[in-house]
Amino acid sequence: METKSIMQLQKKEGLGESVKVKGAIHNIRDMGNIIFLLIRTRDGIIQCVYEGKDTDALEVQKRRAEDCVCVGGILTENEKAPGGVEIRLDYLEVLSTTKAEMLPLPVSKWKLDTSLEAKLNYRSISLRNIKERAKFRIQEGLVRAFREYLYREGFTEIHTPKIAGKGAEGGANMFKLDYFHKSAVLSQSPQFYKQMMVGVFDRVFETAPAFRAEKHSTKRHLNEYISMDLEMGYIDGFEDIMKTEAGYLEYAVELLEKEYKKELEILKVRLPKVKDIPVVRFQEIKEEVSKAYGTTIKNPNDLEPEEELLIGKYAKEKWDADFVFVTHYPTKKRPFYAMEDPQNPNYTLSFDLLFKGLEITTGGQRIHNYDTLIEKIKKRGMEKEGMEAYLDTFYYGMPPHGGLGIGLERLTMRLLDEENVRETTLFPRDIKRLEP
Amino acid sequence: METKSIMQLQKKEGLGESVKVKGAIHNIRDMGNIIFLLIRTRDGIIQCVYEGKDTDALEVQKRRAEDCVCVGGILTENEKAPGGVEIRLDYLEVLSTTKAEMLPLPVSKWKLDTSLEAKLNYRSISLRNIKERAKFRIQEGLVRAFREYLYREGFTEIHTPKIAGKGAEGGANMFKLDYFHKSAVLSQSPQFYKQMMVGVFDRVFETAPAFRAEKHSTKRHLNEYISMDLEMGYIDGFEDIMKTEAGYLEYAVELLEKEYKKELEILKVRLPKVKDIPVVRFQEIKEEVSKAYGTTIKNPNDLEPEEELLIGKYAKEKWDADFVFVTHYPTKKRPFYAMEDPQNPNYTLSFDLLFKGLEITTGGQRIHNYDTLIEKIKKRGMEKEGMEAYLDTFYYGMPPHGGLGIGLERLTMRLLDEENVRETTLFPRDIKRLEP
Numbered sequence A, B: 001m002e003t004k005s006i007m008q009l010q011k012k013e014g015l016g017e018s019v020k021v022k023g024a025i026h027n028i029r030d031m032g033n034i035i036f037l038l039i040r041t042r043d044g045i046i047q048c049v050y051e052g053k054d055t056d057a058l059e060v061q062k063r064r065a066e067d068c069v070c071v072g073g074i075l076t077e078n079e080k081a082p083g084g085v086e087i088r089l090d091y092l093e094v095l096s097t098t099k100a101e102m103l104p105l106p107v108s109k110w111k112l113d114t115s116l117e118a119k120l121n122y123r124s125i126s127l128r129n130i131k132e133r134a135k136f137r138i139q140e141g142l143v144r145a146f147r148e149y150l151y152r153e154g155f156t157e158i159h160t161p162k163i164a165g166k167g168a169e170g171g172a173n174m175f176k177l178d179y180f181h182k183s184a185v186l187s188q189s190p191q192f193y194k195q196m197m198v199g200v201f202d203r204v205f206e207t208a209p210a211f212r213a214e215k216h217s218t219k220r221h222l223n224e225y226i227s228m229d230l231e232m233g234y235i236d237g238f239e240d241i242m243k244t245e246a247g248y249l250e251y252a253v254e255l256l257e258k259e260y261k262k263e264l265e266i267l268k269v270r271l272p273k274v275k276d277i278p279v280v281r282f283q284e285i286k287e288e289v290s291k292a293y294g295t296t297i298k299n300p301n302d303l304e305p306e307e308e309l310l311i312g313k314y315a316k317e318k319w320d321a322d323f324v325f326v327t328h329y330p331t332k333k334r335p336f337y338a339m340e341d342p343q344n345p346n347y348t349l350s351f352d353l354l355f356k357g358l359e360i361t362t363g364g365q366r367i368h369n370y371d372t373l374i375e376k377i378k379k380r381g382m383e384k385e386g387m388e389a390y391l392d393t394f395y396y397g398m399p400p401h402g403g404l405g406i407g408l409e410r411l412t413m414r415l416l417d418e419e420n421v422r423e424t425t426l427f428p429r430d431i432k433r434l435e436p
Helices: A006-010 A116-121 A130-152 A191-201 A238-259 A261-266 A282-293 A305-319 A370-379 A388-395 A408-415 B006-010 B116-121 B130-152 B191-201 B238-259 B261-266 B282-293 B305-319 B370-379 B388-395 B408-415
Strands: A018-030 A035-041 A044-050 A068-077 A085-096 A163-165 A176-179 A182-186 A203-211 A224-233 A279-281 A323-327 A344-348 A350-355 A358-366 A401-407 B018-030 B035-041 B044-050 B068-077 B085-096 B163-165 B176-179 B182-186 B203-211 B224-233 B279-281 B323-327 B344-348 B350-355 B358-366 B401-407
Touching: A006 A018, A006 A044, A006 A085, A018 A044, A018 A085, A035 A068, A130 A203, A130 A224, A130 A238, A130 A261, A130 A408, A130 B130, A130 B191, A176 B176, A191 A203, A191 A224, A191 A388, A191 A401, A191 B130, A203 B203, A224 A238, A224 A408, A238 A261, A238 A323, A238 A350, A238 A358, A238 A401, A279 A282, A282 A305, A282 A323, A305 A323, A305 A350, A305 A358, A350 A408, A358 A408, A370 A388, A401 A408, B006 B018, B006 B044, B006 B085, B018 B044, B018 B085, B035 B068, B130 B203, B130 B224, B130 B238, B130 B261, B130 B408, B191 B203, B191 B224, B191 B388, B191 B401, B224 B238, B224 B408, B238 B261, B238 B323, B238 B350, B238 B358, B238 B401, B279 B282, B282 B305, B282 B323, B305 B323, B305 B350, B305 B358, B350 B408, B358 B408, B370 B388, B401 B408
Parallel strands: A044 A085, A279 A323, B044 B085, B279 B323
Antiparallel strands: A018 A035, A018 A068, A035 A044, A068 A085, A163 A182, A176 A182, A203 A224, A224 A401, A323 A350, A350 A358, A358 A401, B018 B035, B018 B068, B035 B044, B068 B085, B163 B182, B176 B182, B203 B224, B224 B401, B323 B350, B350 B358, B358 B401
């Protein structure tokens, strides 16, 4: 007999008939002459009821939580059971057994009420909790939507190397490694490579790890994270990049509603408003927010985390917006390849996207003219060493282009209203954590 | 006026009307009183004909290959033009200009007849060649199919860390790095992590870089490559893993035929037979091939590259098969977590998949019983250090499971009948190459 998925059973396929399911014992409750087993599979939980304890053929009471089993019996309606159905148990085959008398964490509880540290230390156990694992199904939806949307928009997926020659994008925040007696670094961004590929495919994207050796440990930083990057050519301005991001977000919300409904319900996710995202200039919003909340501007060239939070609050109050595009960041704080605003070269044709007051994207138009790029490099006193192949690309012609990067874990964190990015990272890496 | 894609134009949308296209000048031929421009966009090439040279309003003859332009004119049928249509040029706007008088490689030729070294050194230029770039569109199709097929089969996509604590899977072939004064390595495989996640999601996959510090430089090895990994629980045997891989390959061929038809034609790809892949035992095929071709068996515990090629030849001759599953590899040559064949513990419940005589996959069933795993580790004289979280997972219960890894660049290489895996790697990393 074929085993069924929980989804099939909850659709009442085979109601009144004998069915089989394979899964782990999520919980076991021995009530005397009746035993309840909750079986966990990849798509949910089903209740099994066993009343044959007296005859004891199945030895159900010997089972422990996290034994893996194949169970069978008549599928029966029961309004009180999860999903409205249960199996009247008359078959149980043990597939594998746990060694543990007890689990280190009470994963079968609805809310896994324990510290983040404990959850991370026992990652392969804590994620057996239904709510905990649902977060990563949502995360799948977000990265899947990114790719699906971009395939449809004519982008090509690329894979660029994570081991890079020294000096690629400069900056001290890079992990160094020995590459056959040459010094190399771990890539902090596919920036140069994705730009180089715009001259080939016009539109490219990549979803891959990025590495930052930043020493600070905050609730929103990881030393290794998944960067969803895109770069597109033949744009009329950086507004085209924002439009693509908005299109992605709309598609992501659609996909989540369609394919991840169960997980949205488990986590009680309120999907954000993605239509008509307000667009505000860096300088203007900074001043508006300072006025609105009576704060003083400390750093005129960047947004402090507290300022981002206030912008999020302001956007919610003024426009009922979850997202806000902040444009025209100061040239000083943007990388050399950012295109300056011809109307005022102190600002760039760039943007960040804030989601409920947290930066989840940095993007903008890039310089595509070789001479302009060389001039900018000189002006900043940078070395051309290690950038030869990048610069060559511009020498041989490049279309006007721009792009962006989205931090997957941060996007997930904000969507799920989590306070720490580690909550939405499978195996986080930070200054203190290298295991598991 | 909206610009059109080449695909729209070749479907003759707007025939006889004025149309616009944005792209790079792939080639320019000045024939005296007529100039031919080939415009390259992400989805093809379109010919533009300019006969207004006398009046010279557009200054077409000033243009060079790799200038980026927006061109316009009446869309006209011409059987001899690529795709059967051409634009009678009456509009040309320069979007950006190349600095170069000449390109370092003749990318506008149909076949880019130059050395692999030159192609790799000028990667962002060589891929502007239509055939060269088509390879990476096919590669996109392969990785996209992997994900799409597995989503449909109930797998969850995961992202596991590439910076790992020392000792994870053992082996000397790992790049070492300094992680905030702790020693760390670059992950050579998501093996441990994907197994750990089987206890959570039942079925998982990942498409991500893997790093191997192997010192040999061969035509089929890379020091960084994209590994397509899957791991699935509740299997009846390793045959379930082979079935999943066969299902993927069938789906990949379908997707390529549907979405990548143009690229298949450009590269004249003969799609392989993916139905009914023959399955042969390691020991038996080794002997059969040795007999068939009069070769001597040098290494009884593994397959030499030459032997793999002969098995490929044999499979083609005997079964007209492009793929062949070789099963039951010797325990000696498989990792400690490989499940031994209860009928003969010298062999494992494992397989490789050969594609035209090249190993593109290693897979099999894993040990899921804690005690068996601990015993095996002891027997091999291995350290448990660094494996605590992995082993804990088994202590707390794990279903019977297995999985596989596919090398994306190798799979692409074989599909396209390339002789060197670097031909199908965007920016290869090997012992001599760290740039670009």
